[in-house]
Amino acid sequence: MKIVVTGGLGFIGSHTVVxxxxxxxxxxxxxxxxNSSVEVLDGxxxxxxxxxxxxxxxxxxxAAVHSFFKKYDDVAGVIHFAASKAVGESVKEPLLYYENNIASxxxxxQELQQKPEANFIFSSSCTVYGQAEVMPIAETTPIQPAMSPYGNTKQIGEEIITDVTKVSNINxxxxxxxxxxxxxxxxEIGExxxxxxxxxxxxxxxxxxGLRKALSVYGNDYPTVDGTCVRDYIHVVDLAKAHVIALQRLIDKKNADKLEIFNLGTGTGSSVLEVIHAFEKxxxxxxxxNIVERREGDVTSAYANTDKANTVLGWKTVSTLEEAMDSAWKWEQKVRSKN
Incomplete structure (x- = not known):
C-alpha cells in the first residue's frame, strides 16, 4: 500500500517512514x-x-499539491507532519505559522475529499490543551485558549479536520x-x-x-518539583510506531468513529532540570x-494520560528518559564527528 508522509524527512517524519x-x-x-536535509533519505x-x-x-x-495527488492517485493514506513547530518563533512570526500550517x-x-475514501493521520500536539488545569491530560481534558500561534494552528487544524470528516469520505x-x-x-537518523x-x-x-556555550533554562520559579517547566518526553521511535498502528487501524476499518483522537506520551512528567540530569548521567x-527569564508561550506543566492509546490502539512506550537521552547524545556525537 502506498502511503504519503508529508514532512517525511523531518525528525518525527523520518522515523515514521522507517x-x-x-x-x-x-x-x-x-x-x-x-528544516530538513535530503541526506536523511540515505539514512x-x-x-x-x-x-x-x-x-x-x-x-x-x-497547484503543486493538486499535481502530486493527480500523479499518485492510488494513495491508501496520508500522514501529515509538515508544519512549522517552534513555539517561540511562532510568537515572533505568526503569519508564517498560519500560512504554512493551515494552508497546507x-x-x-481538498484533494483527499475528492476520493471515494481517504485515510488521514494528523500530527497534532499537546499544545492544543493550553495550560490544562488538571494533570495528567486526557483526551477529554477541556481545550484552553492556545498559548502561542503554533498551538493555535494545531487547534485550528483539528477543527478543520473535524468539520471535513463530517461531510466527506475522509477518516x-x-x-x-x-x-x-x-x-x-x-x-542513522535523528533530530x-x-x-x-x-x-x-x-x-x-x-x-x-561545546557548540553552544551554555543552555538557557527559561525560569525556575514555576510551581513544579524544582521550579522548571515539566513535560512528557517520549522516545521518537515509540512515537513513530504509534503512527503505523493508527494508520493500520484506519486501513482495516477498525476505527469506532470517522474522527478519533489519541494522546501519545509516556504518562510521566519530567522537569527541565531532570532532563539535564539524565543527560549528565x-x-x-x-x-x-544558566537560569534565565521565563519564555512567552510556555506552559507550566504538561504530561499525558495515555490510557486510551494503551487500551484502544494497544500501544505504549517502551523506552526510558535515559535511553532516549543516550540515543540523542550518540546521534549528536556521530553528526559532529563528520564535520
Whole structure:
C-alpha cells in the first residue's frame, strides 16, 4: 500500500517512514527541505534497505499539491507532519505559522475529499490543551485558549479536520503527542535542527558537544518539583510506531468513529532540570546551563494520560528518559564527528 508522509524527512517524519517501511508499506515522502536535509533519505535506506520515493514540494503551493495527488492517485493514506513547530518563533512570526500550517492542511484535505475514501493521520500536539488545569491530560481534558500561534494552528487544524470528516469520505485520527526526543538506535537518523535549536534536547546535546556555550533554562520559579517547566518526553521511535498502528487501524476499518483522537506520551512528567540530569548521567559530563527569564508561550506543566492509546490502539512506550537521552547524545556525537 502506498502511503504519503508529508514532512517525511523531518525528525518525527523520518522515523515514521522507517517504521512504515519495516511493515512493508510503500512510502512517498513530501518535504520542502526548509528544516530538513535530503541526506536523511540515505539514512532511511541504510536502516531499511529501501529508499522511499521523494517529491520536493512546498505544500503552500496549491497547484503543486493538486499535481502530486493527480500523479499518485492510488494513495491508501496520508500522514501529515509538515508544519512549522517552534513555539517561540511562532510568537515572533505568526503569519508564517498560519500560512504554512493551515494552508497546507487545507490543500491536502481538498484533494483527499475528492476520493471515494481517504485515510488521514494528523500530527497534532499537546499544545492544543493550553495550560490544562488538571494533570495528567486526557483526551477529554477541556481545550484552553492556545498559548502561542503554533498551538493555535494545531487547534485550528483539528477543527478543520473535524468539520471535513463530517461531510466527506475522509477518516481521520488526530495524534496529540507530547515531547518527542531521541534518535533511531542505528544512529542513522535523528533530530537535526537547522540553525539554533528550538527544542530542549538538541540544545542540550549541542551544548554537551561545546557548540553552544551554555543552555538557557527559561525560569525556575514555576510551581513544579524544582521550579522548571515539566513535560512528557517520549522516545521518537515509540512515537513513530504509534503512527503505523493508527494508520493500520484506519486501513482495516477498525476505527469506532470517522474522527478519533489519541494522546501519545509516556504518562510521566519530567522537569527541565531532570532532563539535564539524565543527560549528565548518560554522557558522564556536567552540562553548563544558566537560569534565565521565563519564555512567552510556555506552559507550566504538561504530561499525558495515555490510557486510551494503551487500551484502544494497544500501544505504549517502551523506552526510558535515559535511553532516549543516550540515543540523542550518540546521534549528536556521530553528526559532529563528520564535520
Amino acid at each position: 517504521e512504515l517501511q519495516n511493515e512493508n508499506f510503500e512510502v512517498v515522502v513530501i518535504d520542502n527541505l526548509s 532511511i535506506e541504510r536502516i531499511t534497505g529501501n529508499k522511499p520515493i521523494f517529491e520536493q514540494i512546498d505544500l503552500r503551493d496549491k 492542511l487545507v490543500y491536502i484535505l 481521520a485520527i488526530l495524534l496529540r503527542y507530547f515531547n518527542p526526543i531521541g534518535a533511531h538506535p542505528s544512529v 537535526l535542527p537547522i540553525g539554533v535549536p528550538q527544542n530542549l534536547v538538541p540544545f542540550i546535546t549541542q551544548t554537551g558537544m 548518560v554522557s558522564g559530563q556536567k552540562l553548563v546551563y
